[in-house]
Amino acid sequence: MSTKDVYILAIESSCDDTSAAVLKNAKVLSNVVANQKIHEAYGGVVPELASRAHQQNIVPVVHQALANANIDKKQLTAIAFTRGPGLMGSLLVGTSFAKSLALGLNIPLIDVNHMQAHILAHFIEDDAQEIPAFPFLAMTISGGHTQIVVVRNHFDMEVIGETIDDAVGEAYDKSGKILGLTYPAGPQIDKLATQGNPKAFPFPKPKVAGLNFSFSGLKTAILYFIQKQTKENPDFVKENLVDICASIQYTIVNIILDKLKKAVKQTGIKTIAIGGGVSANSAIRKALKDGEHKFGWKTHIPKFEYTTDNAGMIGIVGYLKYLQEDFTDEAVTANSRIKI
Numbered sequence: 001m002s003t004k005d006v007y008i009l010a011i012e013s014s015c016d017d018t019s020a021a022v023l024k025n026a027k028v029l030s031n032v033v034a035n036q037k038i039h040e041a042y043g044g045v046v047p048e049l050a051s052r053a054h055q056q057n058i059v060p061v062v063h064q065a066l067a068n069a070n071i072d073k074k075q076l077t078a079i080a081f082t083r084g085p086g087l088m089g090s091l092l093v094g095t096s097f098a099k100s101l102a103l104g105l106n107i108p109l110i111d112v113n114h115m116q117a118h119i120l121a122h123f124i125e126d127d128a129q130e131i132p133a134f135p136f137l138a139m140t141i142s143g144g145h146t147q148i149v150v151v152r153n154h155f156d157m158e159v160i161g162e163t164i165d166d167a168v169g170e171a172y173d174k175s176g177k178i179l180g181l182t183y184p185a186g187p188q189i190d191k192l193a194t195q196g197n198p199k200a201f202p203f204p205k206p207k208v209a210g211l212n213f214s215f216s217g218l219k220t221a222i223l224y225f226i227q228k229q230t231k232e233n234p235d236f237v238k239e240n241l242v243d244i245c246a247s248i249q250y251t252i253v254n255i256i257l258d259k260l261k262k263a264v265k266q267t268g269i270k271t272i273a274i275g276g277g278v279s280a281n282s283a284i285r286k287a288l289k290d291g292e293h294k295f296g297w298k299t300h301i302p303k304f305e306y307t308t309d310n311a312g313m314i315g316i317v318g319y320l321k322y323l324q325e326d327f328t329d330e331a332v333t334a335n336s337r338i339k340i
């Protein structure tokens with residue numbers, strides 16, 4: 001292995017964001033994300049529209065990432081792309097693009113697991129961020145996943161708990177839909193919650209054994225509660241929106257915290273890193289930070305730009321795999337259900 005600098009172009013297209021990033025070794029030089037606004041009107045991601053939007057976005061997004069990094073494509077060392085998990089039509093766009101570019105430039109191609117990337121985003125070199133020490137517990141909380149993972153090494157990961165139904169981001173988005181908020185509702189509920197009383201409306205916490213999660217019961221409880229209240233007062237949601245949001249947020253954060261405490265007890269590991277779109281949540285970030293003095297945890301919270309889907313996190317996995325010469329070939333196909 002030479003000591004030459006490594007330039008990775010990374011591509012992420014697993015769901016509804018088209019993203020490209022350029023990394024110089026473990027450092028992100030550029031990270032461009034094009035959000036697909038089209039889904040707002042439908043209250044959730046429409047797969048067919050997502051793949052069409054990826055097709056429109058991918059070339060300009062990659063150009064922009066190269067331009068922002070001030071890198072010519074001929075300088076690239078390797079191409080990394082999200083192989084899965086995600087929406088098949090969306091993954092296919094990034095996969096095909098990455099394959100053809102690597103082939104055209106005659107450079108290595110590296111396939112990346114999106115969920116590993118949410119965890120390994122913590123290894124992006126950044127002066128303001130500390131890298132977690134092995135072993136640590138990673139909690140991935142996104143629109144598609146909710147997992148607690150023991151991370152023994154970069155690529156030695158074991159899932160010890162996960163949701164048996166909805167993901168935590170889905171719980172936010174579906175609750176928001178009931179309240180009449182647009183998709184994605186997570187960030188809106190988070191913002192509104194800061195102005196409300198978290199104990200205004202007690203919602204039930206699910207009883208799920210071990211380290212697994214369940215969020216579908218909470219969504220149903222919220223739906224019945226809102227239906228009952230609006231029958232009595234049609235303006236109930238409007239008049240109580242901030243308190244409802246604060247109560248939802250309070251319940252979700254407690255569910256997450258309870259399971260994390262259990263995971264720490266079970267594994268004896270007190271270093272915790274969170275990742276995924278929902279790790280942008282202010283109450284979860286605060287609860288984790290507070291865990292440092294309350295429970296003696298060491299917590300790692302990603303920078304905002306590396307929480308929701310982005311190609312920077314795909315690039316760091318690409319770099320780590322590049323160091324191990326862990327390449328793939330043109331026969332690789334997207335895999336929408338790939339596991340950690």
Ligand code: KG4
Nearest residue numbers: 142143144169184186277278280281308309
């Ligand atoms: O990781 P991500 O960008 O995409 C998936 O892989 O799913 O996560 C998107 C999810 C959405 O459900 C969105 O509502 C949620 O992350 N989210 C939040 C916040 N910001 C994004 N949920 C709660 N609070 C936030 N601040």
Ligand code: ZN
Nearest residue numbers: 142276277309
């Ligand atoms: Zn994600």
